[in-house]
Amino acid sequence: MRAKVRSLAPTMTRSVHAVAQAVASDPAACAKLTVTALAERTGTSEATVVRTARLLGYPGYKDLRLALAALAAQQESGAAPAVTADIAVDDPIAEVVAKLAAEERQTLADTAAGLDHAQLAAAVSALATARRIDIYGVGASHLVAQDLAQKLLRIGLIAHAHGDPHLAVTNAVLLRPGDAAVAITHSGSTGDVVDPLRTAFEHGATTVALTGRPGSPVTHYADLVLATSAPRETELRPAAMSSRTSQLLVVDCLFVGIAQQTYETAAPALAASYEALAPRHRATAPSGKRTPRQESP
Known part of the structure; x- marks a missing residue:
C-alpha cells in the first residue's frame, strides 16, 4: 500500500x-x-x-x-x-542483490494486489478477438512492448510493437473498430506513446493503457486501464528499471489469459513454434580436446 x-x-x-x-x-x-x-x-x-x-x-x-x-x-x-532501502554506491554486491530482490518481490505483490481483474479480463477478451494489435512504448517500455508482441505472435495473433513514434502514429491511423491498441508508459504522460493511442482511440480501436499513473494523460484515451506499481526512483535505480518488473507481470497475465481464451488455436501455434526453433537451438557437446581456430591463408 x-x-x-x-x-x-x-x-x-x-x-x-x-x-x-x-x-x-x-x-x-x-x-x-x-x-x-x-x-x-x-x-x-x-x-x-x-x-x-x-x-x-x-x-x-x-x-x-x-x-x-x-x-x-x-x-x-x-x-x-517490505524492504525499500536505497542502494548506496559502497554497498557490497550481496546487499545489492538482497535489496533488489526484496523490492522486486514487493513490486510484484503491489501490482498483483492493485490490478483490476474486471479491466484485465476485458483487455484479454479485446486482444484475443482483435483483427490486429498495435503496441506502443519507448525506452524501457518498448522492450516490454516487444515482449508482448512476440508472445502474441507465437500464438497466431497479428501484433506489432512500435518504438518509432512516427511509425506508431501512421499505423494507428489505419486501425478500425475490431482492432486493438496497447500503450505502455509508466508515467502515463510520454507524448510519443499518448499520441498514437489517441489516434487509435479516435479511429475506433479498443485501447488499453498499461501505466503506473491512473488518471494520467494516456488514460484519457484508454477504454481499459491496467495499473502497475513500482518502487520509488533512486539515484542508482531509475524508474525505467523498477517499472519494467510490474509491466512484465501484467504482460504475462494478458498473455496467459489470451492463450486460455484462444487455446484451440494457441496451443498448436505454440507447439509449431517450439518445433521450428528446436533444431536451431539444439547444441551438441564438443568431442575431444579444444583446438585453436585455424587462420585462413
Whole structure:
C-alpha cells in the first residue's frame, strides 16, 4: 500500500493525498472506520475518500476497507515487512542483490494486489478477438512492448510493437473498430506513446493503457486501464528499471489469459513454434580436446 501511494503521489490532490497517507500509515485503524469517520479523521469529505479508493484501484470504499483489513492481518501475522532501502554506491554486491530482490518481490505483490481483474479480463477478451494489435512504448517500455508482441505472435495473433513514434502514429491511423491498441508508459504522460493511442482511440480501436499513473494523460484515451506499481526512483535505480518488473507481470497475465481464451488455436501455434526453433537451438557437446581456430591463408 505504501508503495502504491508513493507511486501515485504526483497525481494526487492535497486532500486525496491526506486520505491515502492515512490508510497507508495505519491500515488496521482505517479498516475499522466508516467513510464518514475516515473523512473526519483526515479533514476531508466523503467524496474525497471514495475518490481516493478508486484512485488506489478499488471500485469503492468498501473494497478498500477489505484490502486494508487483509493488509493489517498480514502485518499482525508477522509477515516480513517490505524492504525499500536505497542502494548506496559502497554497498557490497550481496546487499545489492538482497535489496533488489526484496523490492522486486514487493513490486510484484503491489501490482498483483492493485490490478483490476474486471479491466484485465476485458483487455484479454479485446486482444484475443482483435483483427490486429498495435503496441506502443519507448525506452524501457518498448522492450516490454516487444515482449508482448512476440508472445502474441507465437500464438497466431497479428501484433506489432512500435518504438518509432512516427511509425506508431501512421499505423494507428489505419486501425478500425475490431482492432486493438496497447500503450505502455509508466508515467502515463510520454507524448510519443499518448499520441498514437489517441489516434487509435479516435479511429475506433479498443485501447488499453498499461501505466503506473491512473488518471494520467494516456488514460484519457484508454477504454481499459491496467495499473502497475513500482518502487520509488533512486539515484542508482531509475524508474525505467523498477517499472519494467510490474509491466512484465501484467504482460504475462494478458498473455496467459489470451492463450486460455484462444487455446484451440494457441496451443498448436505454440507447439509449431517450439518445433521450428528446436533444431536451431539444439547444441551438441564438443568431442575431444579444444583446438585453436585455424587462420585462413
